[in-house]
Each structure stands twice: as structure tokens, then as C-alpha cells.
Amino acid sequence: MFLDATLPHLDAVYRLARRLAADPAQADDLVQETYLRAFAKFDQHRGEQTRAWLAAICVNAARAEARRARRRPRELLGFEPDTPPAARAPDPDDVAERAIAALEREEIENALAQLPEEQRLCIVLMDVSGYTAAEVARIRGCARGTVLSRVYRGRQRLAALLVDLDNRQESDHGPA
Structure with missing residues (x-):
């Protein structure tokens, strides 16, 4: 059962x-x-x-x-012990592509980490995990409107953080 x-x-x-x-x-x-x-x-x-x-x-x-x-x-390891050597040494042809993707993912994760917990959880549940607002409301024990408000405000804040980061990077490195 x-x-x-x-x-x-x-x-x-x-x-x-x-x-x-x-x-x-x-x-x-x-x-x-x-x-x-x-x-x-x-x-x-x-x-x-x-x-x-x-x-x-x-x-x-x-x-x-x-x-x-x-x-x-916290204990830190230099590498995952179960990771095979091939996974630790990426293919040289797509190293740049992987590096860019990793940087973008890291930037998004860092920006998400700066959001208030309730906004972050609602965004992850809806936008990443694919739950509906009603399902997130049941998971979080709040009203559907509260979830939608948290997601809206969280997305606004997330966008502002990412734009600010992009502007700082551009000013550090000059226009591309």
C-alpha cells in the first residue's frame, strides 16, 4: 500500500x-x-x-x-570520492560551455540564497519542481494567494539581484 x-x-x-x-x-x-x-x-x-x-x-x-x-x-572534500575520474576531467571541447553553465547556475543559486526563506521555497517548489500554487499552498500550509504573492515578490527580487550582479560584472570588466 x-x-x-x-x-x-x-x-x-x-x-x-x-x-x-x-x-x-x-x-x-x-x-x-x-x-x-x-x-x-x-x-x-x-x-x-x-x-x-x-x-x-x-x-x-x-x-x-x-x-x-x-x-x-562542516567537512569539505576536494572531490566526490565516488565520482569516476572521467567525470572529474571534462571533455576539453565543451569546457567553456560547462564553465559558463556552472557560473550561471552558481549565480542563480547565490541569488536564490539571498531571498527570504518563504519566497525561496515557493519559487523552488513552483518554478523548479513544477508544483502548482495550490499544491505549494498545501505543502507550506498557507493560502494559495500567499504562495502567489511570495512567488511574485521573490521573482522580482531575484531578477533585481541578477541584474545588479550583471551590472557589477560589466563595470568590473568593461563593456563586452
Whole structure:
């Protein structure tokens, strides 16, 4: 019963976890934690909106992990130990393309990190994970209009941050 209800949503939960976690390994851990929590509380689930229910659990698990991480020292590795050498050494033909994509992704992630948490979560859930405003409202426990307002304000702020960053980079390097 549990697997029949939740496994069809595994990809959606993983995509959300990937956006909430710093790296794929943490995303895997977050998905595992989400499904463990869901299994423990499955008897309380009413059977409707399972995807939104799992997303809410995932967001809450990510927040709990972030709180735990702030209380303990961070360990940094020079590389992912399970990453094969071919993945660590990109093809020289598309190095520039990968570097540009990585910079753009990093800039967007940095700008997202500057948003208030509620705006950031609503944007990630709607724009990245593909949830509807109604689903996000259920996940976050607020009104649909509140979600739409947070997304609108968050997008406005995100755009302003990215334009400001672009202007600063242009002034640092001169016109292209």
C-alpha cells in the first residue's frame, strides 16, 4: 500500500531534494529521510495529494537538516570520492560551455540564497519542481494567494539581484 502510493512520486521528490540539497549525495539522503518519515506517518495520510504530502515532508526534512548542519562543523572534500575520474576531467571541447553553465547556475543559486526563506521555497517548489500554487499552498500550509504573492515578490527580487550582479560584472570588466 505505502509503496503503491508513494513510489510514483519518487522522481518528483528527488528533483525537489536535488534543489534543496547541496550535492547529489545529500539529495539521496534527503529522499531517504523523506520516505522514512512518510512510512512512519503513512497511517495518518488520507490518500489524497500524496505528491504534495511527500514534498512537504521533504521540505521539512531539509529544514531540519539545515538546522543540524548549522550546529556542527562542516567537512569539505576536494572531490566526490565516488565520482569516476572521467567525470572529474571534462571533455576539453565543451569546457567553456560547462564553465559558463556552472557560473550561471552558481549565480542563480547565490541569488536564490539571498531571498527570504518563504519566497525561496515557493519559487523552488513552483518554478523548479513544477508544483502548482495550490499544491505549494498545501505543502507550506498557507493560502494559495500567499504562495502567489511570495512567488511574485521573490521573482522580482531575484531578477533585481541578477541584474545588479550583471551590472557589477560589466563595470568590473568593461563593456563586452
